[in-house]
Amino acid sequence: MKRFSLHSARRRARLYATGVVACAVVGTMALTASGPANAASVSTPGVTATSISLGATEPLTGVAANYNDIAPAMKAVFAWANAHGGVNGRQINLTIDDDQYTPSITATMTHQLVLQNNIFADVGSLGTPTQLQVQPYLNGLKVPQLFILSGCNCWSSSKYPYSSGLQTPYTVDGKILGSYVAKNFSGEKVGYFTQDDEFGFDAIKGLNMEIKGSSVVSKQTYVASTAAYVAGLQSQVAALQASGAKVVVLAAIPPFVGLFATTAATLGYTPQLVIDGVAGDPSAIGAPAALTTPAPNGQALLNGAITEAGGAFEDQTSNPWVRVATKLLTKYDSEVAKNGITGDELTGFNLGYLVYQALKAAGKNLTRQGLLNAIAADGKNFANSGFVPYSYSSTVHFGFEGEQLYKMSATATPITLPTGTFMGVTPVGPVYYTSPGAGPVKVWHSAQDKVPASLSSTA
Amino acid sequence: MTNSETGGLVVNEITVSFGGLTALDGVSLSVHAGEVVGVIGPNGAGKTTLFNIVCGFVRPESGTIVFNGKQLRRHQPHDLAKAGISRTLQGVGLWGGLTVVDNVMAGAQSTARADFASALFGLWRSSREESRIRQRALELLGELRIAEYANRYPLTLPYAIQKRTALARALMCEPNLILLDEPASGLSEAELQELGKLIIGLRDKMGVLLVEHHMDLVMSICDRLVVLNFGRVIASGSPAEVQANPDVTTAYLGQDIPTVDSPVANAGS
Amino acid sequence: MGELRKKAQGLAAKPWFRMPRQPMLRHLSYAAVAVVFLYFLTQKLSAFNDYEVGEIAFYVVALAGLTLLTGVNGQISLGHGGFMAVGGFTLALLVEHTKWNVVPELAIAIVTSALVGALIGIPATRLRGPYLAGMTLMVALGLPYLTNQYDSFFGGDQGLTTPQPIGPASINPEQWLAWIQLACALIVLILLGNLLRSRFGRSFRAVRDDEIAASLAGIHVARTKVIAFMVSAGCAGLAGALLALSAGGVNSAEFPLSISIYLLAGMVIGGTGSLMGVWWGAILIVYLPTSWAPSLANHFHVNSQVSANLAVIIFGLVLVVGMLVAPGGIQGALRWVAVRVGAYFSPDGVPNMKLSLQEAPTDRAVHDSESVTQADKPGV
Ligand SMILES: Nc1ncnc2c1ncn2[C@@H]1O[C@H](COP(=O)(O)OP(=O)(O)OP(=O)(O)O)[C@@H](O)[C@H]1O
């Protein structure tokens, strides 16, 4: 009995000893993981006499990896700026961290950017769930979280003044499409096909402000997952068909718009499609092989579909912004040099150039609050490729709040995709703008900004 | 030390069926303190079911169970130990993840008083009780002469040791009645004899209800026998009476019923 | 060598110190050592590393709870992310509506999630294996979804803010937070250690191994399972609240299904049922997806779709290979080595070696297929 207890005690001691070893390993690993943080500058974190450090978390890999060409394009703009003296004499250093579109990883990466990379601001990070995850943290430390690539209404909130979005709010998208539907298809039965998350919810908010509730006969949703894509949309499309909807508004990401079109075609359902700006780029919709020529393809139904976009498409090579972006990125972004420019890279270019202008406007004496003040004061004058001005103000923290409507058309110049060709688009009507709130949808009369000479001469 | 004559288990006219199969049909029997009662019968006769009824795993369609003058109705298996009834299982039913001594200690669950908070915060109230139970379990293991295995994990041990561990666990709650379901299965002749002595030893402290196929053992240690066949009691009485009953011979068609005078003592022959 | 061995044997025969036998005292003395160590560790580390240590600490809390439920009590849970959400949102709501100190807020987060755990645990007592997994999966998916349905209360997609607690000015906030989280982890380990050394721990294991035998021994099987569920959910709730403090806020996307799955994998890899093994699991959960897998992917230039899933792939591989090579997880493997070394130096040469080796497979993850057949067999 004595022997028993002795052995058992010793065994337990061993057991716990290994526990202590575990602790030791945590320690050494953490120690070796990285050295201590750089000493923060006394004045403004991330800003020295000669440099500004910025950070971004992006889905470089994972489910949203198709967006992984945006941030490098932004970085290329900074490379261009640095090659031409930087901003106010400071070089811009951008650290891009991969968050795999996973909120918990975004949290860790953002902490790393703030605590270890000692960033001045987080700019152009992508994703609604991912950026929501770090919004309180960044705001708590008063680290600007600017130009977020997401159209969630949540970026403009008095609770989090250091955040601001870049993409047109989904509610604005919805309102503009809704007003078009109300005007051009009045009296028709309307169906919704939306993504079952904030994107869809916000879009419906906007649609409902414009479209009479009584004319909406069916609301179908889908979950944005690989599994749902594989499972198909038969039931949703069939339900819309059964409801007799003659117009279907889609707030969906490009692959699901394509899948919707092919599914409807096989079921013999031919409603008028009205597609949210998230899938406004026809090259993204047309990407699946099923949609490109040579047929059999789902193009027939998409022919005549209404879409919307906030700026020029990359294949509109006569557009001066597309030209200057292509020129600059070909020089500073190896990916563009190799494969030509994409819509995302155009977005990244626009983003980078906005950040550049914001930093410049904030002046030599750079502080975080100073940056926000400068954008609020000057933002509407920042030159960019959007159809409407950058709309950030001290109260509204959105980027763009306008869209140009397009019609997909078999007679428009087709676009070439890796899988084949897909129909192009022609503009429909004027540019519209509105706020996510109750206001009306208005026509924007001014033309697109001119490319500043300072940019076109150096790009 | 022993219970009064009125004490013990009285099973009265129990009937139970599973689907169409009547597993027990008006079965009655009683076990008093200080008595070893054997239940025998061919496979599927309903012996284990009878145990399950007593333990509350199976509810009878009719009939009553009275223990120490109190009727057991809607009782749950976990109430049993507290009531003073213990049972070993037809396999061994030991917990492979607990050491032998822990297995046995768990048998004292019904007497443990330490509450959740004192266990969580490791208060003396809990740890003292633990030492007490451990001491008691080790003593019991000593009595059953398997103390040296206290710290081993049971499923790697010889079957006989496992069986004893299970018995020790059943004895931890100091029952008035113990139900043994085939305690001899898988034991060697020598082990069988030891078991016989052990069970006879239990008689001083409690009543024993024994289900067993080993006729040698049953005949030699039981005070009374109840014979089940197709869920009915076809005979009962002293081993000698049962053996003389022609119905029993029919039930065990083709099976020799051993004679009474081949007790455990000369089971080796 | 022989000299050393003799010396060591002498020491072992007559230990120069002995840990207290009383569980609380013993566990406190281990904790005291850990406190000293962790204090110096966090002092040395950079702010970001302190933040990571804090993350490890709250995953330790969650894993300790899960290992109690799944490893020790045999109930599988894919829903621990959901319980973490309950804890996180409870804390956030308290922060929003009260001006209390973080300690009572954490305590209430524990209680709330334990109560939700009871709600789930009561019907769960009737379920096993895939059915239990399915039901707990609903928790992981459903609870965060609920917060979206009542968005005025739970802050909608934006969620609620949980500011990082600020300590004395001389201590940087990350270090302060890491201390809070480490303190919670140590307290949880001490308390669960006590519990497992008590009759409750014995009951948890007994119920896992054989419910019928447990009930015959006087163990209230359903109650025991519900208690395990509550304790486990309480731990998950605490972990969720601590995660919220790290993140600075809570929202429905913060507790995705992948957390629940990482927890399960982390628990198995660390060593199912082992309270100390949870450290390994927590380290893996923190470093694999954010640090190790990306650097591996970088090093081998794997394609982007593979690299994002690399952490999951590695988790899966380690899980499968680990189960084959070291069923006791990392902690089990370490123990195996420790026992061999210990046996070499012990007074009687090779005592207990076999004995201690048996420890490894005792706390198994999910062996319910076995218990199903046992429980459903008519002639028990
Ligand atoms: N839960 C149950 N559901 C259905 N049938 C059952 C159940 N329990 C027992 N039975 C049936 O009842 C009959 C009696 O079974 P029981 O296990 O009591 O027999 P036994 O006398 O213990 O047999 P053995 O000697 O093989 O242990 C058998 O036909 C058995 O199949």
Ligand SMILES: [Mg+2]
């Ligand atoms: Mg039987």
